[in-house]
Amino acid sequence: MSKVVLKKCEEYSLDLIKNKINESLSLLGGIDSLIKKDAKVFIKCNCVGPFDKSLGITTHPIFLQAVIQLVKTRTNNITIGDNPATRDLTYTLKKNGIYDIIMEEGLEIVNNKTLLTIQNHHAKIYNEFEVSKEMIDVDVLINLPKLKTHSLAYMTVAEKNFFGLIYGLNKAGWHVRASNPLEFGEAINDLYGAILENLDGKNIINICDGILGLEGEGPSSGGKSKFANAIITSLDAVSLDRIACEVIHLDSSKCFITNIANERGYGCGEIEKIELLGDSLKDFDVSFIPPKDSLSNLGLRVLKIKPLRNILLEHPKINHDKCIKCGECAKICPPKTMVIEPKKYPHLTNHKCIRCWCCAEVCPQNAIEKSKRPLLGKIFF
Ligand code: SF4
Numbered sequence: 505m506s507k508v509v510l511k512k513c514e515e516y517s518l519d520l521i522k523n524k525i526n527e528s529l530s531l532l533g534g535i536d537s538l539i540k541k542d543a544k545v546f547i548k549c550n551c552v553g554p555f556d557k558s559l560g561i562t563t564h565p566i567f568l569q570a571v572i573q574l575v576k577t578r579t580n581n582i583t584i585g586d587n588p589a590t591r592d593l594t595y596t597l598k599k600n601g602i603y604d605i606i607m608e609e610g611l612e613i614v615n616n617k618t619l620l621t622i623q624n625h626h627a628k629i630y631n632e633f634e635v636s637k638e639m640i641d642v643d644v645l646i647n648l649p650k651l652k653t654h655s656l657a658y659m660t661v662a663e664k665n666f667f668g669l670i671y672g673l674n675k676a677g678w679h680v681r682a683s684n685p686l687e688f689g690e691a692i693n694d695l696y697g698a699i700l701e702n703l704d705g706k707n708i709i710n711i712c713d714g715i716l717g718l719e720g721e722g723p724s725s726g727g728k729s730k731f732a733n734a735i736i737t738s739l740d741a742v743s744l745d746r747i748a749c750e751v752i753h754l755d756s757s758k759c760f761i762t763n764i765a766n767e768r769g770y771g772c773g774e775i776e777k778i779e780l781l782g783d784s785l786k787d788f789d790v791s792f793i794p795p796k797d798s799l800s801n802l803g804l805r806v807l808k809i810k811p812l813r814n815i816l817l818e819h820p821k822i823n824h825d826k827c828i829k830c831g832e833c834a835k836i837c838p839p840k841t842m843v844i845e846p847k848k849y850p851h852l853t854n855h856k857c858i859r860c861w862c863c864a865e866v867c868p869q870n871a872i873e874k875s876k877r878p879l880l881g882k883i884f885f
């Protein structure tokens with residue numbers, strides 16, 4: 505049985521979080537057996553963009569510091585980072601409040617310069633991925649996701665956080681290659697399978713910072729921060745995601761990334777087969793608002809037919825009162841349908857839009873909203 509440890513934690517207090525995570529790791533075998541002495545460790549944060557810690561979008565600096573101090577009891581060979589989609593990593597880490605913690609702890613930031621091709625020999629769609637070498641060429645990979653809803657993927661926690669192993673803007677290319685949600689879910693799982701193959705025999709420790717999470721139109725400025733007061737730990741990202749879904753009372757049938765992973769046997773996504781340790785689910789009475797107009801399984805299958813997306817789905821809409829014309833949305837847009845001219849607001853050609861919501865993810869102003877769903881889509885879904 506897959507094990508997940510759930511801990512209630514109501515504040516970002518360093519010692520409190522350290523104790524909770526240490527207790528969680530003890531229930532999974534103990535930090536001494538999970539991290540061998542002087543092991544090479546990479547800590548993967550969620551630094552999706554230059555957002556302040558109070559917004560619940562990125563790994564909280566105190567949470568990271570608690571993990572660092574625990575890992576340091578075993579090794580000093582630690583690298584930390586992520587691959588934000590637009591702005592450079594140092595700028596992003598400074599805005600997240602993470603940079604100062606890494607400096608205070610005297611550790612290295614990943615430089616993301618050397619890429620490594622990893623393979624999934626049982627992939628469904630894509631069998632090769634270029635990832636940052638420093639993130640994967642390690643003895644232990646520690647994954648620190650946030651607990652968030654996601655406009656495209658419905659929910660994003662541990663498994664989806666590995667998408668950040670793909671270098672910067674290369675991530676956007678994956679949205680073109682896997683241009684509907686189900687295909688994207690398969691691609692994320694092809695990547696996760698490649699990570700599992702590459703780290704075979706090594707430990708991947710997933711520790712979710714679900715103290716402050718994000719509901720609504722996540723995973724960045726479109727969402728609304730909300731306390732879930734949870735720390736969720738597991739060696740199985742899929743089980744962790746399944747429990748996370750229960751903690752915030754979302755609909756597990758819509759968590760298609762987890763469901764695909766479960767079908768492929770990359771982890772356990774069935775609640776009755778997961779051994780839940782630590783605190784009880786009954787201790788968590790918070791409900792997160794899901795993304796607007798999230799789709800059922802049938803809806804996701806229908807969207808595989810490209811032309812239907814334009815007549816059934818909402819599209820991005822720029823709120824001119826909030827937009828500062830920074831151009832980040834146009835820079836990331838995978839099919840380049842969002843464009844911006846000097847001193848003007850960005851605009852898009854709706855029928856070319858693949859509804860990946862990358863533009864909303866990188867917008868610093870929460871200026872990209874969803875239009876109303878077309879009448880046909882309302883009737884159909
Ligand atoms: S919509 Fe957002 S990302 Fe795009 S230009 Fe305006 S502020 Fe920048």
Ligand code: SF4
Nearest residue numbers: 837857858860861863
């Ligand atoms: S406009 Fe936004 S949602 Fe549409 S393809 Fe571009 S980034 Fe994706």
